[in-house]
Amino acid sequence: MRKFEISNRTVTDDSEAYLIAEIGHNHEGSLEKAEELFRRAAAAGASAVKLQKRDNKTLFTREMYEKPYTGRNSFGPTYGAHREFLEFGKHEYQRLAQLATELGVDFFSTAFDIPSVDFLVDVGIPAIKIASADVTNTPLLTYAAKTAKSLVVSTGGATMDEVRRAVDTILPLNERLALLQCTAVYPAAPSDLNLSVIETYRREFPDVVIGFSGHDLGNEASCLAYTLGARVIEKHFTLDQSSPGSDHHFSLDPALLEDLAVSLQRVRQSLGSPEKACSEREAPAVRKMAKKLVAARDLPAGHTLTADDIACKSPGDGMKPYRLEELLGRKLREPLSTDGAFALDLLVGAATDSGSQNAR
Structure with missing residues (x-):
């Protein structure tokens, strides 16, 4: 039986959706705003809240780090300065981890590089997310798998052979894996989503919990993904879709996240039992x-x-x-x-x- 354990939760084909509110850097470098995002996500019914962690000078070439970066979405004169402004350190992570515990939601983060894996392990979060961009990064996959932390891996832009290679890299080292169908388009149109890949993953990886990371607008695709067997659902989350930044416009606001949480519960109830029989209510x-x-x-x-x-x-x-x-x-x-x-x-x-x- 496929099973994914994270914190004190177990996700299976029979369980409700594990709903991740992906905050990323929508906190805009503000701990206060991040705390509000955590509170609103928990109140809306999210199972987990998630950030992104980068060791920017390790991650980017010098040319990319020092490249001028101006415009509405910029928080610094260069791309490196922009990224550094948005990056939280140990103090912020420890405060947010404490808040997540108080709110009863899981808290973890995407690691974009090996130093970030070390940082997250040191903070003590229960899981590590691997972004779609790193599904081919077998050194990072291997390093993260060896931490024994639960791993959530997105697969946007990957071929099936690349997904197989990633799974084959992780599973011998760590069975705590959730594999997410994803499309690396921001925002993604319905024709971009290819939700049928969820069924392909379920056939190909019978012991792995499958999920969906959606960059689409709205909630319909996430509910469809659940009916196809996705049990981990990830959606970007913001307080204001009109805020400056590359993620806000396709993120869910608190009302939409709450609607998604309720809709996923209704979908699960609607799927019911596979046995056809006359019920007491009928x-x-x-x-x-x-x-x-x-x-x-x-x-x-x-x-x-x-x-x-x-x-x-x-x-x-x-x-x-x-x-x-x-x-x-x-x-x-x-x-x-x-x-x-x-x-x-x-x-x-x-x-x-x-x-x-x-x-x-």
């Missing part, structure tokens, strides 16, 4: 609207029944119409008036009383 309607076999007219004792003697009428509290053949050619043991319900114990040569009761 029974009254079925009795009222279904049909039973009754006498089409007054019939005397000893009468041999034909199709003209039998009608199908509601309510459906007697012999079902598919049992018509059991009556044809049989003789009545006693008279039966119009609309009287047929039963095997009314017929000559019928089964024993106990057997006939079971046959009704």
Whole structure:
């Protein structure tokens, strides 16, 4: 059975969705705003909140780090300065970890490089996210897997061979893996999502919990993903979709996140059991609207029944119409008036009383 353990939660095919509110850097470098995002995500019904961690000078080439970066989304004159402004350190992470515990949600982060893995392990978070950009980064995958932390891996932009390589890299070292279908388009249109890949992953990796990381607008795709078997759902989260920054415009605000949490619960309830049966809640309607076999007219004792003697009428509290053949050619043991319900114990040569009761 596929199973993903994170913190004190276990995610399986039978469980509700594990909903991750991906804050990323939508806190805009403000601990106060990050704390508010945590509170609002927890209140909306998220299972976890997530940030992103980068060791920027390790991660970027000098040219990219020092490249001028100006405009509406910039928090610094160069790309490196912009990234450093948004980066939280140990103090902020420890405060947010304490807050997450108080709120009853899990807190973890994406590690974009090996020093960031070390940082997150030192802070003591329960899981590490691997971004789509690093699904081919086997050195990082190996290093993160060896921490024994739960791993959530997105697969945007990857080929199936690259996904297999990533899974084959991780599983021998760490079985605590959730694999997420993702599309590296921001925002992603419905035609970009390829949700059917979820079914492909479920067939290819029968012991791995599968999920969906959505950069789409709205909540419909996440609910569809759950019906296809995704049990980890990740959506970007913001307090204001109009804020400056590359993620805010396709992130869910608190109202949309709450709607998603409620919708996912309803989807799970709607999927219900795979066994087809008449439920207790259906029974009254079925009795009222279904049909039973009754006498089409007054019939005397000893009468041999034909199709003209039998009608199908509601309510459906007697012999079902598919049992018509059991009556044809049989003789009545006693008279039966119009609309009287047929039963095997009314017929000559019928089964024993106990057997006939079971046959009704």
